[in-house]
Amino acid sequence: MMVSGAPLDADVLVLGGGMAGAMAALAARAAGARTALVRRAPGATALSSGAISVAPDLGAAPDAPLTERDGPLEAARRIAATSRDHPYALAGVDRLGEALDFVARELPDLLAPRLDRARFLATPLGGAVGAALCQRSMAAGDLLAIRGRLAVAGFRSHVAFDPALVAAGLGRYAARGGPEAVALALDLPRIARGAERPHDIALALDAEGAAEALGEALRAALPAGAGAVLLPPVLGLDPRARVPERVAASAGVAIAETLSDVPSVPGVRLQRAIDARLAAAGVDVVTAAVAGARGPGETLRAGGRDVRAGSWVLATGRFVGGGIARRGVLVETALGLPVQAAEGSDAGVHLSARPAASLTARDRRAAQPLLSAGLRVDAALRPLDERGRPVHPRLFAAGAVIGGHEQATDGTGLGVAILTGWLAGRAAAGRGGA
Amino acid sequence: MRYDVIILGGGVNGAGVARDCAMRGLSVLLLEKADFGVGASGNSSGMIHGGIRYMLTDRKVTELSCRDSGYIQRIAPHLLFRIPFLIPFASRKEGITLRDRAEWYATEVYVGTYDLYQPLKRGKPSTRLSPEELYALEPALRPGLAGAVSIDEWGIDAFRLCVLNALAARALGADVRNWTEAREVLREGGKVRGVRFRDVLTGEEGEAEAPVIFNATGAWSPALARRSGVPVAMRPGKGVHLTLDRRHSNYGVICSAVDGRQMFVMPHESESIIGTTDDDYYGDPDDLEATNDEVEYLLEGAASLLPGIRRARITRAWCGLRTTIYAYGPNEDALSREHQLHDGAAHGAAGLLSLVGGKLASYRAQSEEATDRILELLGRPPVPCRTHEVPLPGGDEVPDPAALAREWPVAAPVAGRLVYRHGSRAREILQLLADDRRLGLVLCRDEAILAAEVVWCVRNELVRRLQDLRRRCRVAVGACGGVDCARIAAQLAGRELGWDEGRVRAELSDLLDQGWRERRSIADGAQLAQEELLRGATGLLEVPG
Numbered sequence: 001m002m003v004s005g006a007p008l009d010a011d012v013l014v015l016g017g018g019m020a021g022a023m024a025a026l027a028a029r030a031a032g033a034r035t036a037l038v039r040r041a042p043g044a045t046a047l048s049s050g051a052i053s054v055a056p057d058l059g060a061a062p063d064a065p066l067t068e069r070d071g072p073l074e075a076a077r078r079i080a081a082t083s084r085d086h087p088y089a090l091a092g093v094d095r096l097g098e099a100l101d102f103v104a105r106e107l108p109d110l111l112a113p114r115l116d117r118a119r120f121l122a123t124p125l126g127g128a129v130g131a132a133l134c135q136r137s138m139a140a141g142d143l144l145a146i147r148g149r150l151a152v153a154g155f156r157s158h159v160a161f162d163p164a165l166v167a168a169g170l171g172r173y174a175a176r177g178g179p180e181a182v183a184l185a186l187d188l189p190r191i192a193r194g195a196e197r198p199h200d201i202a203l204a205l206d207a208e209g210a211a212e213a214l215g216e217a218l219r220a221a222l223p224a225g226a227g228a229v230l231l232p233p234v235l236g237l238d239p240r241a242r243v244p245e246r247v248a249a250s251a252g253v254a255i256a257e258t259l260s261d262v263p264s265v266p267g268v269r270l271q272r273a274i275d276a277r278l279a280a281a282g283v284d285v286v287t288a289a290v291a292g293a294r295g296p297g298e299t300l301r302a303g304g305r306d307v308r309a310g311s312w313v314l315a316t317g318r319f320v321g322g323g324i325a326r327r328g329v330l331v332e333t334a335l336g337l338p339v340q341a342a343e344g345s346d347a348g349v350h351l352s353a354r355p356a357a358s359l360t361a362r363d364r365r366a367a368q369p370l371l372s373a374g375l376r377v378d379a380a381l382r383p384l385d386e387r388g389r390p391v392h393p394r395l396f397a398a399g400a401v402i403g404g405h406e407q408a409t410d411g412t413g414l415g416v417a418i419l420t421g422w423l424a425g426r427a428a429a430g431r432g433g434a
Numbered sequence: 435m436r437y438d439v440i441i442l443g444g445g446v447n448g449a450g451v452a453r454d455c456a457m458r459g460l461s462v463l464l465l466e467k468a469d470f471g472v473g474a475s476g477n478s479s480g481m482i483h484g485g486i487r488y489m490l491t492d493r494k495v496t497e498l499s500c501r502d503s504g505y506i507q508r509i510a511p512h513l514l515f516r517i518p519f520l521i522p523f524a525s526r527k528e529g530i531t532l533r534d535r536a537e538w539y540a541t542e543v544y545v546g547t548y549d550l551y552q553p554l555k556r557g558k559p560s561t562r563l564s565p566e567e568l569y570a571l572e573p574a575l576r577p578g579l580a581g582a583v584s585i586d587e588w589g590i591d592a593f594r595l596c597v598l599n600a601l602a603a604r605a606l607g608a609d610v611r612n613w614t615e616a617r618e619v620l621r622e623g624g625k626v627r628g629v630r631f632r633d634v635l636t637g638e639e640g641e642a643e644a645p646v647i648f649n650a651t652g653a654w655s656p657a658l659a660r661r662s663g664v665p666v667a668m669r670p671g672k673g674v675h676l677t678l679d680r681r682h683s684n685y686g687v688i689c690s691a692v693d694g695r696q697m698f699v700m701p702h703e704s705e706s707i708i709g710t711t712d713d714d715y716y717g718d719p720d721d722l723e724a725t726n727d728e729v730e731y732l733l734e735g736a737a738s739l740l741p742g743i744r745r746a747r748i749t750r751a752w753c754g755l756r757t758t759i760y761a762y763g764p765n766e767d768a769l770s771r772e773h774q775l776h777d778g779a780a781h782g783a784a785g786l787l788s789l790v791g792g793k794l795a796s797y798r799a800q801s802e803e804a805t806d807r808i809l810e811l812l813g814r815p816p817v818p819c820r821t822h823e824v825p826l827p828g829g830d831e832v833p834d835p836a837a838l839a840r841e842w843p844v845a846a847p848v849a850g851r852l853v854y855r856h857g858s859r860a861r862e863i864l865q866l867l868a869d870d871r872r873l874g875l876v877l878c879r880d881e882a883i884l885a886a887e888v889v890w891c892v893r894n895e896l897v898r899r900l901q902d903l904r905r906r907c908r909v910a911v912g913a914c915g916g917v918d919c920a921r922i923a924a925q926l927a928g929r930e931l932g933w934d935e936g937r938v939r940a941e942l943s944d945l946l947d948q949g950w951r952e953r954r955s956i957a958d959g960a961q962l963a964q965e966e967l968l969r970g971a972t973g974l975l976e977v978p979g
Contacts, residue, residue, distance in 0.1 A: 047967060053975075062978035069977075120977060125921060125942070126935055127976030159872045159885055162925045168935040172979025196875050261971040262917050319963040320970075326958045355726035356962075357955035362723075364950040365943075365974055370957060371966055408969035 005305040008284055010036040012428040013300065013309035015290060015334055016323065018045035019414050020399020021315035022274040023099070023421025024428065025283045026106050028313075033429035036284040036309060038302045042271050043321035044400060044413070049259040050233065050266020051121055052111075054100065054132035054415030055079055055088075066144055066177045071117045072132035073097055076415065085342055085404035087416045090377055091423055096415070099422040100132060106281075110239050110273040112139035120144055120178070122152075122230055122258045124161060126169015128178070129259060132415065135266055137235050137244040140228050141256030143170070143178040148227025150179040153218065155188040157196060161232035166258065170230075181230075182223050188214065201234040202265045206241040215250025222253060229253055233260035239273050293334050296394040311394040311428035314383065315421060316401050318374055323401035329353040330373050332401070337383050337391060340403050341373040349386045367409045374403025381424045396424040437463045437609075437644040439808050440629055442616045442658065444468075445475035446592065447789050448650035449599035450801035450821070451808070456606035457824065458805060458817040463642050464600060464608060465631055467615035469902045471596035473652045473719070475794060476905060477754025479675065479709050480702055482506050482514060482588040482795045484555050486548045487771070495772075496551055502799045503555035503588060505822035509798075510590075510598065510829040512857035517589045517700050519686035520563070520572065521545070522739060523580040530580060538580065545583050557586040572683055574742050587686070589702050592794055593905035594855060597895055598826040604896070605827070613898050619647060619662035619786060626778065626785040635898060646811045648804060649788040653719040653755035659788075664781045667760035668790045669769060672715040674728040675707050676956065677750040679913040682706040683740060691735035695767045699736045699743065703854070704880070708736045708743070712766040715755055724751035724955050748956040749913045750949075759791045773800050775807055785811060798822060828857030842867055843874050844884065851882035855907060863890040877919035880912035888923050892930040900927050900941035901948050913961070915949045915968045946972055 012028040014021045017039030028035045055075035060068070070078065076096055080088040088096075104111050111133050118130035119142040128143055139145070150170065154163035167181040174180055188201070205211050218229055235257045236243030248255040260266050278285055288303030296312045316323025316334055325331055330339040330352035341351035341359055351359065352373065359370035375383045375397050382390035383397045398420040400413060407413030439455055441448050444466025452464040470476075485499030507514050523538045525531065545560040552559060563582045569575065604610040611633070618630045620641070628643035651658050655666040686700030699708050711728050729751050736743045758769040771793050778786030787807060792800045802819045809816060835849035842849070842864045852860040866886040867874050873886035891897055891906040900923065903909035909923045910916030920942060928938040946968075957965050 044967075044970070048970070056975055056977070058975075060977075066977070123973050123976060125939065125973060127939075127973055127979070129973070129976055157872055159875050159926070160922050162929070165925055165928065165935050165938060169939070169979070172935075173977070176979075196872065261921065261973070262967060319966040322963070326962050328958065355730075355955070356957040357723075357726045360954040360957065362951070362954075364947050364969075368969075370962070371969065406969075408966070408972075408974050411975045413970070 007306040007308070008036050008286070010034045010284065010307065010309040012036070012311045012313065012425070013038065013307055014313045014315055014425070015039070015293070016043070016315035016317060016321065016399070017275070017278070017285065018043045018271075018315065018317055018321060018399065018417065019274065020317070020417035020421040021313070022278055023103060023418050024313040024315055024398050024425035025278060026281055027102065027422045027425030028429040029281045029283055031426055031429035036286065036307050037278060038286045038288060038290055038300070038307060040287070040289045040322065043317045045274070045417070046267045046271035047262055047264055047320065048267045048270065048414060049129070049261070050135055050264060050270055051129070051131040051138055051259050052133035052414040052418070053129055053411045054096070056130045056411040057118070058410070064176070066120050066173065067117070069118065069130065072130070072415070076412070079410065079412065083404070085347065086412070087377070087402050087404055087420055088412065090379060090404070091381055091420055092379065093419070095423070096419050099419045102422055103418050104133060106277055107273050110135055110270065112136045117144075120173070122166060122170055124166065124232065124258050124261055126166040128170065128173055129411075135269065137257050137266070138259070139256065140254035141230050141258065143173055146179040146228045148179070149223065149225045150181045150228055150230055151184050151223055151226040152181055152230045153184040153186050154232060155201070156185050157188055158201060158232060158234075159196065160198070166230070179227065184221055184223065186217050186221055198232070198234045198260070198263055198265050199237065202237040205234065205243045206236045206238050211236070211243045211246035212250045215247040218247065218251040218253070222251070226253060229255050231255065231257050233257040233264070233266050237265060237268060239269050290334055295335060295392050311396070313396045313398055313424045313428050314401055315398040315424070318400035321400060324374050326356070332375060337375055338386050339373055340376045341369050342404070343369040365409070367406060371408070372403055372406040375401055376404070377402050380427055381420055394428070396428050398424040435463070435640070435642045437461045437642060438812055439646045439648055440465065440642055440644040441648045441650060442629070443650035443652060443654070444470040444596065444600055444612055445473050445650060445652055446471065446596050446599065446794055446797040447792060447800055447804070448648070449596050449603065450797045451648055451650060451804050452603035452608050452610065453599045453606070454801045454805040454819060454821050455808060456603045456608040457820055458809065460808070460812070462603060462608035463644065464603060464610045465614050465616050465629070466612040467634065467654070469612050469899070469905060470600050471593040471905055473654070474754045474756050475596050476593040477673070477675070477752055478592050478794045479707065480589055480592045481517070482590050484548070484551055484557065484587065485795065486585065489544065489547060496548070497554070498799060499796055500551040500554035502796050505798055506590070507556060507588065509822065509824065510595065510826045510857070512828060512832045512853060513594055514588045514590050515703070517587050517686050517702070518558070519585050519587055519688055519698070519700065520568065520582045521585065521688045522568065522575060522582040524690070524739065525578070525580065534580075542583050545585050548585060552586060555588065560584050560586070572685055572687065574683060574740050575687070576739055576741050584685070589700070591703070591855065597906060598828070601827050601895060610896065612896055612902070616658065617661070619658070619664070619783065621662070621783055624782045624784055626783050646785045646787065646808050648808060649786060652757045655757065655788060655790070657719070662783065664778045664783045664786060666776060666788045666790060668757045669760050670715045670719070670755045670757055671712050671766050671769070672722065672753055673709070673756055674711040674724045674732065674751060674753040675709040676729065676732050676748050677752070678706040678708070679747040679749045680705065682743065682746055687739055689735055689739040691731060697732065697735045699740055705749070708732045714766055719755055722753050722755065723951055724753050726955055729955055747913065747960050748958070749961055750952040751956045752952050757790055775804060787811065828859040831858040833858060833860055838864060843871070848876060848882040848884060852884065852887060863887050866890060877922050878909070878912060878914070879918070880914060881908040883907050883909060883919060885922070885926060888926045889930060892927050897927065900924050900945045903927065904945070904948060910945055910949055914964060915953065916946060917964070917968050917971055920945055920972070
């Protein structure tokens, strides 16, 4: 039986509850707007690496020291200057720093304070990725912050993480200012047999005593001169359990986890912190699929409730999030807005009906027009129709539903979510230019 | 190095001939420029059928095909599975015409005749189904069908069939080298005397000598022939298949494509396959990708009987080149599927035997015939062929998965897939858990790949590149494209093979490239979301080290 709740009247309605939607809702709340957020399920944010890469310095010479690479804001400015369809170019990057400070303030327990430069954080395969913001559990793994050797520790029962491989991979950065890395294999104390998947280990480490036992095991095995220990990305599912801090306290050394691939414990942690913050900030969250949405001012039926708001922010994500889909042709799923794709010098709605193969390049590593398809927006983040006019004066878009960028090849995914979410939330609350 | 025979090509024919020659006491070198089965064999429909279409021309061929299908079941019982097919009675126009009825009757008689040979391959006799019975079995068929007739066939993992033949040859003393390319056929006085080869991974070059060279390079024959001056006439045809993420139907369904050619939708292992196109191909055999119009051709044909296919999730589009016997004139689907052995003597290359045409289902008989010819060319007395009696590796017994699941800490469905791929060798694989319980980790829940299986294949099945594991145990082949398994498989393989971190990274990238080439033309719906997730998770953006 569907339980019907009271009608929900708000100033701002946000569709989507990942990073972009959350930023929009929190920014609207901060501007004093009554805010409702309707979301279907966790999307790409919960599957992300757990760190926030805003704009990697793709132009740097491979052998340049890590310290000489452009910081995230500078790199974002370059992207905005060279790539005119990128949301950084459309929305402007001048206020990116402000938006990043906003998210760091909103999630203070989870995120480490921002530096001027990128932090260089390890991947589970022993690569390094530049991130503008990261979780506190990752900050001590910044390759430029480690004094002494970096001990890469794996658990013998956890086949998925190979510390020797990670240490060898990170060793490549030693000549660019990174630390010397050594591998270390540990038995994971007090963890039941059979707990081999990342989420099982993370859950086990949340329990009382488990993180401390791991810390003690680490202290006993620590190689001489170790300035920090890098662990697989399994340091607790619940941010409130403070697993990294507890491990560090009992090990007597700085502790960090690597970024994650999928399935991602840090991604789940990020989503949980966002959810907790939305509740604390007084955003009305409705978890339900949306069907038959008509637009700002119109009643939206979601989860048995009628939701009405004068301003809407569409933050439904792209393919993983479900905001954009391809069903023979590219479609926007909530309101049926026109989807744009860009291939070479040709761009527009007409490309959305192209066959998949002609919107992709043979080289997997190349930018893929199909995967960067999405809405086109104006400078105020309002989606545009086929003729380039705003669809509705009070309809805004944020995050991956906006096209023109692809996380996999330009690394701007969560940076776009934060910037456009923050801007769209403010604009929807009526504080666009303020 | 001197051998009796050098075999070029590690498809089912090359590997099959290598096994037969080794069993008959010849010293054998097998060279495969990539990995076993990467060409026509592994990219075939994966069927061990009984050759029903040959009944029109020569029933003897059908009888031989059925008998050989029975033999393949005998030597690799774990690797075959039954696929019952339905041939629905569909009228082309509104209303059923007399001509339709005559056609259906003919089909029924035709299939009934095929029943005579079914016992040779343990096939069940055909059944005439009323419309009610048909829709009870396959409710997803479009309305308005007048019934159907069934025929029973068998499916197989064609990649594993190739590698098992190569492994069997190796166990009998053959030198078997994958990722080793024959650069040139060496000749002297009108006869072949050997080949010059190059290991494409290490760059090592060498020469091997043999009085007989068996060329089973399929669509790569013309390229080899160009370098050796011996023309091999053939008409390569490109065949595209689509894979769906699950078993879309209970039965195989024969349908008619827009141009009237026959095609099918069939359940195959845990997936369904739609096949196949058949078009002349003039391009580079190393540069083969399915195109959008081929994908659409297959979907339209399949949807003509199973309209729900339009909403199904396509996970891959893959293709191979069949090498049919050269003929100028006929349409592709009318070309003979027979095989021929060409002797190079007329072109000053006596001792070079080239195979053109043939089919997966009859590989064993083709290999037997070729091996007889090889013995003849060598001037050796005939030795009886035993490839139909001796099991392929792991084919001696099919263990009970439920019993294995009780004995080892693995779920029964995982044990089932392990037995399917490895037969009695599933026991050896599970034995690895006795020393290292971590290897009980299931890397892929779609394909039920155990860490132990990856390690065992790397140690025992001539794995030289990470992508070889696609064909040994389906790493990164399933719907997720490797999100779960690819990195861990790379780590396990790297540890076994002593790869440094740079090589691990390069192999992982190469593995993912293979998948991308099979998926980019079908990226749609949920599969496109998966592609986005996979790309995001597999680190295209690290800081150069």
